[in-house]
Amino acid sequence: MVVTIQQLMQWKQQNRPIVALTAWDFLFAELLDKAGVDLILVGDSLAMVALGMETTLPLTMDAVIHHAQAVKRAVKKALLVVDLPFMSYQESPQQALQNAGRILKETGANGVKLEGGYPVMAETVERLVLAGIPVLGHLGLTPQSVHQVGYRQQGKTKEAGERILREALALQAAGAFAIVLEHIPAELAKEITAQLVIPTIGIGAGSFCDGQILVTADLLGFSNRQPPFVKLYANLQETIGQALQEYCREVREGKFPES
Structure with missing residues (x-):
């Protein structure tokens, strides 16, 4: 079954949690798609995960398109969304x-994600949606604003929480099909989720969102x-490291190949 935006909306009404993860190449995209992930995000986190950058800020349009094209070749069922870089x-x-428009035309993605809310970003979302470009919003901790807000939890005060709620409502009114809520208090995420008719997808925002997303490298123990x-579901950095060390040892000891 190919996942659509309309299905995400239906799943919210049915209380069916949405599963989302990030991908940056063909290999991981294929694994995620076959595992049944609903939404695959080519996130700007690839700047750090795949390209070794300190933050997401240096990522370029050409780079994100290059990676999104590879991901798209593997995705058969999941909804594919691509981050707009800083x-x-x-x-x-x-x-x-x-x-x-360039991202959709050159990658075949189903939509784009951008950070920020009311009022300026809501205008941008509305412009994209009017042109037929689906938009996934992103509020709370917004990594492209790292020099301004750091990596601290957002929305902890009453005023900050009310601002994020207003931004979420503004993005919904502008036509966003869903909103990522990153690193905000669970009770705030619960309130936002209850007030929106579009799905919320949490990352470090508690269990009350309509779905969850993580950076795949984090949950697999690569980071x-x-x-x-983050919950560590595997420690593949250690597992792969051991396999590579064993290969090096066997080659040096003349044990591989056996003949």
Whole structure:
């Protein structure tokens, strides 16, 4: 079954949790798609996971398109969404339209994700949606604002929580099909989820969201910089490291190949 935006909306009404993860190449995209992940995000986190950058900020349009094209070749069922990189949409709605349109045309993705909310970003979302480009919003901890907000939990005060709620409502009114809520208090995520008719997808935002997303490298144990809200489902860095060391040892000892 191919996942659609309409299904995400139906699943919210049915209380069927949405499963989302990130991918940055063909191999991981194929694994995620076959495992039954509903939404695959080519996130700007690939800047750190795949390209070794310190933050998401240096990622370019060309780089994200390159990786998204590889991911798309593997995805058969999941809804595919691609992050708009830093400064590819903040300048103006027209800039966002051109770059979002380029992503859809060159990658075959189903939609784009951008960070931020009311009021400026809501205008941008509305412009994209009017042009037929589905938009996934992103509120709370927004990594492209790392120099401004850091990696701290957001929305902890009453005023900050009310602002995030207003932004979520503004993004919904602008036409966003869902919103990622990152690293905010669970009770705030619960309130936002209850007030929205579109799905919320949490990352470090508690169990009350309509779905969950993590950076795949984090849950598989590849990352050395795991956020506190990540559950480690495997330690593949250790497993793969041991396999590689064994290969090196057997070659040096003349045990591989056997003949």
